[in-house]
Amino acid sequence: MASIYDVARMxxxxxxxxxxxxxxxxxxxxxxxxxxxxxxxELQYVPSLAARGLTGNRTYVLGLVIPYDPAFLFGxxxxxxxxxxxxxxxxxHDYNLLLSVARQADQxxxxxxxxxxxxxxxxxxYETFEGxxxxxxxxxxxxxxxxxGYETKDRPLNRVHSDDWRGAxxxxxxxxxxxxxxxxxxxxxxxxxxxMDERMRGARTALAEYGLGLDSDLLTYGDFTLESGYRAAxxxxxxxxxxxxxxxxNDRMAAGIMxxxxxxxxxxxxxxxxxxxxxxxxxxxVEPPLTTIRQPGIELGRVATQKLFELINNxxxxxxxxxxxxxxxxxxxxxxxxx
Amino acid sequence: MASIYDVARMxxxxxxxxxxxxxxxxxxxxxxxxxxxxxxxELQYVPSLAARGLTGNRTYVLGLVIPYDPAFLFGxxxxxxxxxxxxxxxxxHDYNLLLSVARQADQxxxxxxxxxxxxxxxxxxYETFEGxxxxxxxxxxxxxxxxxGYETKDRPLNRVHSDDWRGAxxxxxxxxxxxxxxxxxxxxxxxxxxxMDERMRGARTALAEYGLGLDSDLLTYGDFTLESGYRAAxxxxxxxxxxxxxxxxNDRMAAGIMxxxxxxxxxxxxxxxxxxxxxxxxxxxVEPPLTTIRQPGIELGRVATQKLFELINNxxxxxxxxxxxxxxxxxxxxxxxxx
DNA sequence: TATAAATAGGGAAGCGTTTCCCTACTTACT
DNA sequence: AGTAAGTAGGGAAACGCTTCCCTATTTATA
Numbered sequence: 001m002a003s004i005y006d007v008a009r010m011x012x013x014x015x016x017x018x019x020x021x022x023x024x025x026x027x028x029x030x031x032x033x034x035x036x037x038x039x040x041x042e043l044q045y046v047p048s049l050a051a052r053g054l055t056g057n058r059t060y061v062l063g064l065v066i067p068y069d070p071a072f073l074f075g076x077x078x079x080x081x082x083x084x085x086x087x088x089x090x091x092x093h094d095y096n097l098l099l100s101v102a103r104q105a106d107q108x109x110x111x112x113x114x115x116x117x118x119x120x121x122x123x124x125x126y127e128t129f130e131g132x133x134x135x136x137x138x139x140x141x142x143x144x145x146x147x148x149g150y151e152t153k154d155r156p157l158n159r160v161h162s163d164d165w166r167g168a169x170x171x172x173x174x175x176x177x178x179x180x181x182x183x184x185x186x187x188x189x190x191x192x193x194x195x196m197d198e199r200m201r202g203a204r205t206a207l208a209e210y211g212l213g214l215d216s217d218l219l220t221y222g223d224f225t226l227e228s229g230y231r232a233a234x235x236x237x238x239x240x241x242x243x244x245x246x247x248x249x250n251d252r253m254a255a256g257i258m259x260x261x262x263x264x265x266x267x268x269x270x271x272x273x274x275x276x277x278x279x280x281x282x283x284x285x286v287e288p289p290l291t292t293i294r295q296p297g298i299e300l301g302r303v304a305t306q307k308l309f310e311l312i313n314n315x316x317x318x319x320x321x322x323x324x325x326x327x328x329x330x331x332x333x334x335x336x337x338x339x
Numbered sequence: 340m341a342s343i344y345d346v347a348r349m350x351x352x353x354x355x356x357x358x359x360x361x362x363x364x365x366x367x368x369x370x371x372x373x374x375x376x377x378x379x380x381e382l383q384y385v386p387s388l389a390a391r392g393l394t395g396n397r398t399y400v401l402g403l404v405i406p407y408d409p410a411f412l413f414g415x416x417x418x419x420x421x422x423x424x425x426x427x428x429x430x431x432h433d434y435n436l437l438l439s440v441a442r443q444a445d446q447x448x449x450x451x452x453x454x455x456x457x458x459x460x461x462x463x464x465y466e467t468f469e470g471x472x473x474x475x476x477x478x479x480x481x482x483x484x485x486x487x488g489y490e491t492k493d494r495p496l497n498r499v500h501s502d503d504w505r506g507a508x509x510x511x512x513x514x515x516x517x518x519x520x521x522x523x524x525x526x527x528x529x530x531x532x533x534x535m536d537e538r539m540r541g542a543r544t545a546l547a548e549y550g551l552g553l554d555s556d557l558l559t560y561g562d563f564t565l566e567s568g569y570r571a572a573x574x575x576x577x578x579x580x581x582x583x584x585x586x587x588x589n590d591r592m593a594a595g596i597m598x599x600x601x602x603x604x605x606x607x608x609x610x611x612x613x614x615x616x617x618x619x620x621x622x623x624x625v626e627p628p629l630t631t632i633r634q635p636g637i638e639l640g641r642v643a644t645q646k647l648f649e650l651i652n653n654x655x656x657x658x659x660x661x662x663x664x665x666x667x668x669x670x671x672x673x674x675x676x677x678x
Numbered sequence: 679t680a681t682a683a684a685t686a687g688g689g690a691a692g693c694g695t696t697t698c699c700c701t702a703c704t705t706a707c708t
Numbered sequence: 709a710g711t712a713a714g715t716a717g718g719g720a721a722a723c724g725c726t727t728c729c730c731t732a733t734t735t736a737t738a
Binding site: 005015016019023047048050051052053056057 | 693694695
Binding site for chain 1: 340385387388389390391392393398400403416418419422426430435436437438439440457458565591594620621623624625626
C-alpha cells in the first residue's frame, strides 16, 4: 500500500509538501500541487488513519455509543433512523462511524475502551444513563461528545433530544379531548431512560388540566418490545376501571397492546383508543393505522452530529440543549370513548 | 492520557515488557506481570489503537461496508438484524465496528477509503456488486474479507448468504400447492443484487415443476420500500389475467401490495394470496399476518463475522460459500385461490 | 561440574503521518 | 539599491506501540 513516502518520491518533493497538499495548507505552488495530486492518483494513495491518529491529529472517526444491551435497543427501527442521520452527516464530513454497543455486562468497559482508545475525534452517545463517570472524565480531557437523550443534571449541555414532555402531553391531551377520562399508560424502561420521566410528567400535566390524576392501576411498564406491550396490556384490560384509551410509549408496544385488545374482543378504536410513540413505519401497517407521536429520528442524528462537528472544529465550546419538536399524528386508532 | 511509557515507568520495566504483558507473551515473571497490571489499572491505561494500527498489527476494528445509498437499505429492519449479528460477534472478540455506508455518488471512494486506510483488520461487505475492483485489490494484499450475499463468479469464496433459491422456490411452490396458477412476482432491484437472480431462478423452477412459465406481465420490480411495493402492485392487479397470488421479495413491499389490494377491494387471502420475504417483525402486525420466508439475519451476521475472525487469525485461508437455510412461515395471508 | 536450553527482560528501530522550525528565493516597498 | 515581507519547500522530531534481536540469569541435562 502506498505511503506518503511513495507519493513524495514520485512527485519529487518532501513528505512535508505532500502533507501540505493533503491539508490544503497554502504556500504550495500550483504546479507542485498538481504533481503531488497526480502522484496520489497514480498510486491510489489513501492516507493511513492510524498514522494520522498517532500524531494527535484527526482520526476521521466518530464514535456512536449505545450503552445498552443490543437485544434491547437493536430491534428498534427508531434507532436505525438515528444511525442513519448520524451516518449521513459523518459521511458529509468524510468521517467514518465507529459503532459501539455495550452489553449489560461490560457496559462500562466497551464504552470506555472506545472513547479512551484515541481512535475517535468525538462521540455521540445515545441515551446514556445518569452518573456516567467514564464519560465525564473524557470530557474533562476535552473529548467532544454530544448526547442524544437526557442525562444527569450535572451535564445540562451538549445534548439533543426531542420534546418528550410535549409528546406525551399532546398524546394524553388528545385522548382527553376526545372525551376519554380513564387513560392507561404503558411506559418504557423507566429506570434508565430519563425520556420516560419527561413523558410521564407531560402525561400527568395533561391529566391535571382535566382535573385528573394518574391512577396507579393504569400505569404499567414494558421494555419497548412488542411482546412487552402485549404483556403490559393485560393488567390494564383487566382492571376494574378499564381504561378507554391507552398511551404507549413506543409503537412496538402499542402494536402489542393492539394484539392483546383484539384477543379480548375489543374493537380499536371503538372500544379502546390507542396512541403510540415514535411513528416508525409499522404504524401505517397495522389495522387500524396507529395514532402516534412522531419523533424526528433522522433529524435527531443529524443535528447531534452537526453539533459534534462544531465542537470538534472548536467553532463552539458547548451548546445548550437542543429540543426537537414532535408531532401528533392522528390516524385510525383513536376515537371518542364508547358511551 | 496514559501511554505505555507511563505504565513502564510506574512498573519500573521497559515498554517491551509492558507490551509483552499486553499480548500475553510468555517469559514475563508473575511478579513483574502483576506490577505491570497494577500500573495499568492505576493509570487506567488503554492502548492506543492508532499506534497499534501503525505497527502493522491488529487494529481491533472491523469494517462493515454497505455500498448502497443509505436511504435505500437503511430503512430495512433486516439490515439491522445483520448489523446486530456482526456487532455481537465483534464484541465477543473485543473488536469495534466501523460502519461505512457508501452513497450512490462516492460509492467507490467511501468503500475504498475505509478499506485501504489501514484502519481495519478485516471487512464484511454486504451485498457488494459485481466487478468490484477495489475489493479485489485489497484481497490480493491479504485484507481478509467476507461477503454477505453473492458476488461475481470470480470470487466464489468467503461468502455467506441464505438460500435464496430455495426461499423463492418454497414460496412459489407453496402458492402453487394451494392451487394458484397465476402467480405474480414483485422482485427487488435486480440490477445489483444477485440474490434477486437466485430467487427468480427458484421461482421459475417451482413454476416449471407445474408446467408453468413466468408471464412477463406478472413480473414487476420495486426497490424494497413499502411505497415501491404499492406501486409495483398496480400493474399486477390491473393485468388482464390478474394473479391470484403474489410473491414479493421482501416484507415491506408485501405490505405495500397489501395496502394496494385493500384499496382495490380485494380481500387477502380470499381474493389474493400474498407471500413476503425476510420475516421482519412487521409481518405479524399486518392484518392478516403475512406468510413469508424467514431469513436468519442475525445468524447471517454472526456466521460471517465468525468466519472473518478465522481468516484474520489465519486459521483458515478461505472457505467455501456458506448457505444458511430459510424457512417458509405460513400465516394468514395465503389461502387457496377463489374458485 | 560443564554445557545447553529455557526464562526474563531491555534497547532501539520502525510504522506513516503532522508539525515545528529552518532556509532560500521572490516580490514589493522605501 | 537595500530591506522587509511573502512565498515555496524541506529536515527532523514526535506520536505510542510492536518486534527483532540482544544479554543475563536460572534451570535442566549429560
